[in-house]
Amino acid sequence: SIKVGGVPGIEMSGVVEDITLRHTVIRDAENARIIIPNSMINSQTVINYDIIDNKFKKRILFNISNESDVELAIKLIKENIYRHPLIMESYYPDASAIDVAVTDLTEKHVTLRAYVWTLNADNASTLAHEINKTMLHEFRKHNIRISEPQTLVLQHNNDK
Numbered sequence: 001s002i003k004v005g006g007v008p009g010i011e012m013s014g015v016v017e018d019i020t021l022r023h024t025v026i027r028d029a030e031n032a033r034i035i036i037p038n039s040m041i042n043s044q045t046v047i048n049y050d051i052i053d054n055k056f057k058k059r060i061l062f063n064i065s066n067e068s069d070v071e072l073a074i075k076l077i078k079e080n081i082y083r084h085p086l087i088m089e090s091y092y093p094d095a096s097a098i099d100v101a102v103t104d105l106t107e108k109h110v111t112l113r114a115y116v117w118t119l120n121a122d123n124a125s126t127l128a129h130e131i132n133k134t135m136l137h138e139f140r141k142h143n144i145r146i147s148e149p150q151t152l153v154l155q156h157n158n159d160k
Contacts, residue, residue: 024036055117055118056118061103065146069142080135087127100112
């Protein structure tokens with residue numbers, strides 16, 4: 001599985017199905033075939049997730065309001081990730097081994113980042129989707145508020 005990037009706003013990812021002299025064929029998550037000229041691949045950043053090792057370290061971000069109980073949120077994230085069947089159990093003797101840290105603090109929110117090892121990129125993606133859904137319910141149950149989206153309003157005065 002690879003990800004090709006480098007062009008702003010364009011990112012393709014999937015499993016390499018075929019490599020010819022002229023192009024590379026990638027099957028994306030929706031089973032579509034993406035045909036990329038090799039000249040483009042040669043000039044772009046290519047991330048190969050499983051060229052040697054399939055293990056994948058997934059980053060999952062959570063933004064909670066800064067009035068919420070951060071320690072409780074971290075505890076809930078660790079417990080729920082630890083119980084998930086797609087984690088690599090050998091990396092985690094118990095829930096405390098799950099890496100969750102405060103990575104950003106603003107006037108409106110606290111960003112919590114969890115890293116978790118899975119067997120491959122597909123498992124990592126599934127785990128992230130399922131954990132996000134689980135944490136939405138857990139946060140609501142424990143009165144931990146997800147932060148409000150911030151909107152920046154710019155006013156331009158044309159008066160001279």
